[in-house]
Each structure stands twice: as C-alpha cells, then as structure tokens.
Amino acid sequence: MKILVVSGFLGAGKTTFIKALARFSGRDFTVLENEYGSIDVDSKILKKQELDIVSLSEGCICCSMRGDFRSSILTIKSAVDPEYLVIEPTGVGMLSNVISLLKEIEFGDISILSPLCVVDPYCFGEYSSAYGDIYLDQIKNSGQIILSHIEESSEEEIEGFKKKIRSINPDCEISGRHYEKMDESFFLDLLKRGLDGRVYEADNPQTPGFENFVIGDGKLNSTQELINFLQLVLLGRFGKIIRAKGLILVGGELCRFDVADMRYGIIGEEDKSLPVESIYIGEGIKRDELRKFLLPGYKDGRIAIKIVDYRGKGR
Numbered sequence: 001m002k003i004l005v006v007s008g009f010l011g012a013g014k015t016t017f018i019k020a021l022a023r024f025s026g027r028d029f030t031v032l033e034n035e036y037g038s039i040d041v042d043s044k045i046l047k048k049q050e051l052d053i054v055s056l057s058e059g060c061i062c063c064s065m066r067g068d069f070r071s072s073i074l075t076i077k078s079a080v081d082p083e084y085l086v087i088e089p090t091g092v093g094m095l096s097n098v099i100s101l102l103k104e105i106e107f108g109d110i111s112i113l114s115p116l117c118v119v120d121p122y123c124f125g126e127y128s129s130a131y132g133d134i135y136l137d138q139i140k141n142s143g144q145i146i147l148s149h150i151e152e153s154s155e156e157e158i159e160g161f162k163k164k165i166r167s168i169n170p171d172c173e174i175s176g177r178h179y180e181k182m183d184e185s186f187f188l189d190l191l192k193r194g195l196d197g198r199v200y201e202a203d204n205p206q207t208p209g210f211e212n213f214v215i216g217d218g219k220l221n222s223t224q225e226l227i228n229f230l231q232l233v234l235l236g237r238f239g240k241i242i243r244a245k246g247l248i249l250v251g252g253e254l255c256r257f258d259v260a261d262m263r264y265g266i267i268g269e270e271d272k273s274l275p276v277e278s279i280y281i282g283e284g285i286k287r288d289e290l291r292k293f294l295l296p297g298y299k300d301g302r303i304a305i306k307i308v309d310y311r312g313k314g315r
Contacts, residue, residue, distance in 0.1 A: 001076075001077050001081060001082060001083070001084070001109060002083065002191065002200065003073070003084075003086075004029075004084055004085070004113040004115070005086075005087045005095065005112075006021075006087070006115075006118065007095045007138045007142065008117055008118035008119065008138065008148075009131070010092060012091065012118040012120045012148055013118050013148035013149065014088050014091070014118050015088065016148070017116075017146055018086055018088060020180060021086070021190070024187040025190075025191060027191060028082050028084065028288065029084035029085060030080055030085050030086070031085075031086045031088060032072065032086070032087045034087075034088065034093065069101060070101060070105055074105060077110060078217075079216055079217060080295075081213065083287070087102075094133075094137050094138075095117070095137055095138045095141040095142065099112070099115060099141060099195070111195075111198075112195040112196075113190075113195060114142075114143030114193040114194060115141065115142050115143060115144075117138045117139055117142035117144075117145050118148050119165065120149050121147055121150065121161035121165075122149060124161070139165060139168045139169050139172075140169050142169065143173065143193060144173045144174075145165055145173070145175070147161060147162075147174065147176075151178050155176075158176055159176075162174045210242075210282065211283065211285055213285050213287050213290065214278070214280075215277065215280075215290060216277045217276050218249065218278055218295065219248065219250075219276075219294065219295070220248060220250050220294070221250075223250055223251070223266070226248065226250050226255060226266060229294075230257060230266070232293075233264070233280075234262055234264065237286075238280070238285060238290050239282055239284040239285040240283040241259065241280050241282035241285060242260075242282045243259065244259040244280045244281065245257065245259065245260075245278065245279060246277055246279055247269055247274055247278065248276065248278060248294065254268070254269040254274070254276070255267070256268070257278070
C-alpha cells in the first residue's frame with residue numbers, strides 16, 4: 001500500500017484535486033480524510049464519486065489524534081489493502097508532523113510517496129503572512145506543488161507564482177498548468193515518486209503481470225455462499241486469478257479454502273487462533289469486487305464507520 005498525502009491550506013482545493021486524481025488515474029485507492037470540525041462535508045462530496053472514504057473528525061491527525069491516525073492506517077491496510085491510500089489532512093495541519101507520523105509505520109509493503117500541496121497562489125501573500133508556521137510548513141515539506149484556481153491566469157502570472165513558491169521550497173516541482181488540463185500520465189507520475197526519491201512503477205491495469213491481493217476478516221453466511229464465491233473465482237469474476245487460498249469465516253465457523261488448476265477445495269479449520277485472511281494471485285485482480293463480496297458492510301460504507309468512529313456514534 002502506497003500512501004500519498006495531499007495537503008493544502010483551508011480552501012485551497014484539496015478535495016476537488018483528489019476527485020480529479022481518481023478520475024484521471026483510474027487507480028484503486030481509499031481516501032483518509034481529516035475534517036477538523038465535527039461536520040464532515042468533504043467526505044460526502046468524495047463519496048458521490050463512489051470513492052472509499054474513511055473520515056477522522058473533531059481533531060487534527062498531526063497533534064490531538066496521533067494515535068487514532070496511526071491505528072486507522074494499519075486498520076485500512078488490514079481490512080481493505082488498497083493500492084494507494086490518499087490522505088487529506090485538515091487544512092490547518094502541519095505537514096511535517098504528518099510525514100513524521102507516517103514514517104513510524106512505514107514497513108513491509110507500506111511505503112510513503114512524495115507529498116503534494118495544493119496551493120491557491122492568489123492567497124499566497126495573505127496566508128504566508130498571517131499563518132506562516134502552518135502554511136509555509138506545508139509548502140516546504142512537499143515534493144510537488146499543485147496550483148489551483150489558475151484557469152484564467154496568464155503565463156506571466158503563473159511564472160510569478162512559481163517564483164514565490166520556489167523562494168520557500170527550491171527543490172519542489174510545480175505544475176505550470178491547471179491539473180484539469182493535464183493528461184493521465186501527469187496523475188500517474190504523482191503516484192510513482194517515493195518520499196525517499198525512489199521511483200515506483202504505477203502499472204497499467206491492462207498490462208499482464210502477476211500481482212497478489214490479501215483480504216483480512218472475510219465473511220460469508222453459508223457454505224453454499226463460499227461454493228458460489230469459489231466458482232465465481234474460477235469463472236473470472238474477480239480477474240484472472242490462478243491461485244487463491246486462505247481462511248474465511250463461514251456462518252461463524254472458520255473454513256480453509258484452496259483454488260488451483262481450475263479446481264477448489266474446502267475444509268473446516270479447528271485452530272480458531274489463526275488469522276482470518278486470504279490471498280489471491282493472478283492478473284488484473286478486481287480488488288474492489290472481492291472486497292464487496294467478502295467484507296460485510298463494505299459496499300454501503302459501514303466498514304469505514306467501524307474503523308474511525310471514535311465518538312461511539314453511528315453515521
């Protein structure tokens with residue numbers, strides 16, 4: 001799971017940019033959205049695009065909600081395991097603190113991408129003066145600056161904006177055009193750059209190549225549902241899966257299954273201490289379809305509520 005932080009001050013346009021990232025890149029990602037107030041508006045906007053949204057409200061992940069933030073990321077990895085986790089911090093958060101927290105859980109196949117900062121250049125002077133510590137910290141710690149609200153700006157104005165930003169962060173890359181005018185390759189490149197300078201390959205979903213996908217806490221209601229599921233695996237409903245195996249809860253009982261050579265087998269598992277997880281290996285795996293089939297509540301958003309509702313209230 002690769003983690004991309006999309007920061008930016010209040011009103012810069014982070015949510016709108018994330019919608020464009022989803023639309024143009026076509027990647028499999030979950031959004032962890034941190035709303036500072038008690039009313040979570042942005043996640044409702046993103047959900048209209050059928051994105052998987054997890055919300056943290058009534059606090060800031062870089063200070064008062066540090067523990068919740070870390071545990072939420074690990075829970076997302078365990079329960080959903082998206083290709084990409086896009087984190088949208090509150091607009092008044094310190095990006096340097098967010099990156100520091102992420103480094104504490106960067107291990108195994110969890111890696112941090114070079115963070116982005118969405119900047120409204122017409123507010124640069126006002127915000128850098130009035131909110132310098134927060135605003136400039138976001139710019140200084142970003143590898144890529146995305147300029148928003150420049151649809152009607154001239155080339156001369158944009159060059160002036162870029163000069164001001166480079167005076168704060170001379171090493172960052174700055175887009176010279178509005179992102180809505182960029183093609184797919186621009187957005188895919190944003191998903192390749194590691195925080196440590198490493199370049200990851202954002203594979204084309206149509207390109208053949210073995211991949212693997214793990215699901216934790218898979219549940220089905222009956223043995224017949226499990227049989228139906230395994231038959232759908234063989235029929236290609238979830239992509240070209242050539243090997244699958246693992247443990248699933250079936251009607252409250254633990255079952256082990258194995259798929260290979262166009263056949264499947266099912267046996268009961270007596271060791272109840274084993275983790276409930278299954279792995280799928282193949283080409284073009286349809287991760288979201290597997291989640292919808294095996295994770296109760298995923299389709300209607302109840303999983304996100306279970307993960308992050310720290311107030312003990314349903315939404």
